[in-house]
Amino acid sequence: MLQFKLVLLGDSSVGKSSIVHRFVKDSFDEFRESTIGAAFLSQTVKLEKHQDVTIKFEIWDTAGQERYKSLAPMYYRNANAALIVYDVTQPGSLVKAQSWVEELKHKVGDQDLVICLVGNKLDLCEADSSVRQVEIDDAQTYAQEQHLLFHEVSAKTGAGIAKIFQEMGEKVYERKTAESAASAATQPRKTLNVELQRPSTNDSTSCCA
Amino acid sequence: MISIIDQPSTRTNMSEPQKAREPVPKSSPVPDDFSESGNELKEGLPCQNEEEGAIYDFQAFVAQLRDPRADPILRYTRSFLNNFVTKRELWTCEEQRKLVDDFKVFVYGKLPLYEPFQSLNAGKFKNAQEGIEKLIMGKLYGYCFSPSLELRFQDKLDASHQEDLDQDERLRRKRAEFCFIDPGHLEIPESLSRRLLKFTQLSGKELARITEYKAPRDKMVCVLNACRVLFGFLKHSGLENGGADAFVPVLVYTLLKSDVESLLSNLNYIERFRYTEFLRGESAYYLSSVQGAANFIAHLKQESLHISDVSTFEERYTANQEILKQEESHAESSTSVTAVPSATPPRPAPSHYIRRPLDEATSALLVKVSELFSSNPTEPRDKEGGPEVSAETDLDPDSTRLVQQLQEQENQRVLEELHDMFPEMDQGLIHDVCEAKKYRIGMCVDVLLTLSS
Numbered sequence: 126m127l128q129f130k131l132v133l134l135g136d137s138s139v140g141k142s143s144i145v146h147r148f149v150k151d152s153f154d155e156f157r158e159s160t161i162g163a164a165f166l167s168q169t170v171k172l173e174k175h176q177d178v179t180i181k182f183e184i185w186d187t188a189g190q191e192r193y194k195s196l197a198p199m200y201y202r203n204a205n206a207a208l209i210v211y212d213v214t215q216p217g218s219l220v221k222a223q224s225w226v227e228e229l230k231h232k233v234g235d236q237d238l239v240i241c242l243v244g245n246k247l248d249l250c251e252a253d254s255s256v257r258q259v260e261i262d263d264a265q266t267y268a269q270e271q272h273l274l275f276h277e278v279s280a281k282t283g284a285g286i287a288k289i290f291q292e293m294g295e296k297v298y299e300r301k302t303a304e305s306a307a308s309a310a311t312q313p314r315k316t317l318n319v320e321l322q323r324p325s326t327n328d329s330t331s332c333c334a
Numbered sequence: 335m336i337s338i339i340d341q342p343s344t345r346t347n348m349s350e351p352q353k354a355r356e357p358v359p360k361s362s363p364v365p366d367d368f369s370e371s372g373n374e375l376k377e378g379l380p381c382q383n384e385e386e387g388a389i390y391d392f393q394a395f396v397a398q399l400r401d402p403r404a405d406p407i408l409r410y411t412r413s414f415l416n417n418f419v420t421k422r423e424l425w426t427c428e429e430q431r432k433l434v435d436d437f438k439v440f441v442y443g444k445l446p447l448y449e450p451f452q453s454l455n456a457g458k459f460k461n462a463q464e465g466i467e468k469l470i471m472g473k474l475y476g477y478c479f480s481p482s483l484e485l486r487f488q489d490k491l492d493a494s495h496q497e498d499l500d501q502d503e504r505l506r507r508k509r510a511e512f513c514f515i516d517p518g519h520l521e522i523p524e525s526l527s528r529r530l531l532k533f534t535q536l537s538g539k540e541l542a543r544i545t546e547y548k549a550p551r552d553k554m555v556c557v558l559n560a561c562r563v564l565f566g567f568l569k570h571s572g573l574e575n576g577g578a579d580a581f582v583p584v585l586v587y588t589l590l591k592s593d594v595e596s597l598l599s600n601l602n603y604i605e606r607f608r609y610t611e612f613l614r615g616e617s618a619y620y621l622s623s624v625q626g627a628a629n630f631i632a633h634l635k636q637e638s639l640h641i642s643d644v645s646t647f648e649e650r651y652t653a654n655q656e657i658l659k660q661e662e663s664h665a666e667s668s669t670s671v672t673a674v675p676s677a678t679p680p681r682p683a684p685s686h687y688i689r690r691p692l693d694e695a696t697s698a699l700l701v702k703v704s705e706l707f708s709s710n711p712t713e714p715r716d717k718e719g720g721p722e723v724s725a726e727t728d729l730d731p732d733s734t735r736l737v738q739q740l741q742e743q744e745n746q747r748v749l750e751e752l753h754d755m756f757p758e759m760d761q762g763l764i765h766d767v768c769e770a771k772k773y774r775i776g777m778c779v780d781v782l783l784t785l786s787s
Contacts, residue, residue: 133577141577142575142577142578143575145577146575164577164581165616165620167615183615185622186577186581187582188581188583190521190582192520192521192638193582193586193630195630196623196630199623200622200623202622319425319429320433321414321417321418321437323440324413324417325409325413
């Protein structure tokens with residue numbers, strides 16, 4: 126099974142962990158295979174667009190507190206996907222999300238990473254539309270400009286959650302298959318040119334006195 | 335004929351610390367194993383873990399390698415080790431990583447061609463792969479682990495290995511500078527404070543055992559156990575959904591309050607020499623977390639802390655600085671007395687990195703492995719061999735007993751740790767939990783917390 130690393134970024138109060146817990150709890154498919162830890166979870170996704178393809182997301186949570194921001198590179202290196210979460214009732218959290226987008230684009234590069242911007246706590250707006258502080262159009266426009274996937278969700282009700290992972294799953298899978306096709310055409314290059322002579326079965330005594 | 339691999343000191347310019355760098359096939363730490371880790375937390379849901387059922391057994395691997403049909407594998411390995419230590423005196427970290435990785439890819443490809451490996455099932459095959467990694471890294475430890483290299487090369491060490499040592503030093507200094515801080519400074523919730531110290535101490539102890547092992551996997555298990563203890567604690571403090579927001583501060587606090595020697599060198603070593611395919615999932619997550627937390631401390635400044643009362647903080651900071659100064663001057667005067675009788679500046683003894691002495695049991699098992707790499711097993715291997723030589727006869731039943739003995743010691747240790755952690759609890763009950771959970775400390779903590787609450 127193909128495995129992909131997904132890193133979870135966002136301010137500490139936006140409910141990013143809840144999104145993942147909701148996703149894992151709601152996935153009652155036969156492929157269910159999740160490890161519920163406090164910060165690392167894995168979950169399989171059966172892709173709707175690609176019949177018979179099931180992929181596995183390894184989901185890496187990060188600490189959202191500003192002071193622990195410097196740890197993030199340890200988490201997002203080699204990631205295939207990033208889920209950047211903000212809270213639709215907290216305009217500051219979108220600014221923070223945007224700074225994550227900048228950082229990822231700068232440090233990881235667009236080609237290697239599928240990024241999804243997610244506005245959480247939609248349920249609060251449904252109860253009382255005056256609490257919304259981030260207009261969907263603003264966030265969506267930003268996401269389009271930056272070529273990000275975009276969704277508004279509610280971890281509380283589960284609305285929109287499955288869709289995020291479905292879409293990201295398709296995207297990373299398509300990239301992966303395109304990539305393997307491309308690398309099959311060209312020889313992979315070795316980054317470091319250091320080699321010992323090939324281990325052999327008959328030089329065991331070559332250095333003996 | 336004398337094996338080159340066993341005694342590089344006689345053939346190359348490897349010097350004194352060699353002895354300590356021999357592989358110590360001590361029983362692996364009893365892990366909350368990578369593979370079965372998630373089961374307990376899955377609440378009875380079916381799981382399909384690719385590593386399921388694979389129980390790590392180095393002894394079984396050694397027995398397989400002694401099979402005459404496995405001779406080509408043995409020769410490949412010997413040839414690689416020989417080349418590694420003779421072709422160049424000192425490789426950079428990146429070169430070492432690549433050479434070791436290339437060899438693993440190569441030899442893992444060869445394993446299925448020869449019996450007895452050919453007919454192993456997937457789990458046992460994986461065990462053989464693990465065995466090879468443990469074997470070669472045991473042999474190459476002194477060439478690859480930066481603090482060991484420092485003993486040999488000192489100021490002639492290459493920049494990449496030196497960087498490990500510098501990182502360790504930076505962490506050590508910062509930890510000393512900020513060791514006095516409170517949970518609140520790291521934004522750890524008040525609600526945790528009652529039992530925080532106890533659990534971080536246990537976690538720190540588990541982590542500190544990282545220096546006792548040479549195999550990347552064994553070191554990794556120490557990291558994993560340390561993190562599991564913290565997770566168990568968070569889970570039972572009502573923060574099971576807190577994710578990294580809850581975990582990271584507690585982890586940072588643990589590292590600040592515990593004294594793990596050469597932590598960053600150890601973590602870098604795992605990262606470089608653990609086979610990429612084995613360093614996945616949870617293991618990779620925990621490794622990155624501890625690396626991240628350690629680097630956070632190594633670059634800690636007052637501004638990165640949550641300080642509500644600046645003047646009190648500064649008082650404590652200054653008081654701590656005073657203590658540090660006193661300790662430093664005290665340390666200087668005492669090292670000058672106990673300094674090693676050599677021209678070099680005082681360095682930690684090799685045994686520093688492998689805390690437990692090589693006891694007789696360990697040594698005997700060690701000989702068994704070394705024997706595989708000597709072309710003539712009856713050759714006396716070392717004049718200072720002591721127990722190694724005496725234990726050389728008929729090792730098979732012996733080594734089984736020894737492995738059991740080591741295992742029992744390890745179990746006893748876990749039991750004692752848990753007695754300390756849960757003094758109010760019935761000792762028999764703790765014992766039963768340990769038996770049920772196979773002495774995996776993280777899981778035991780989890781169960782005992784449930785029972786005690």
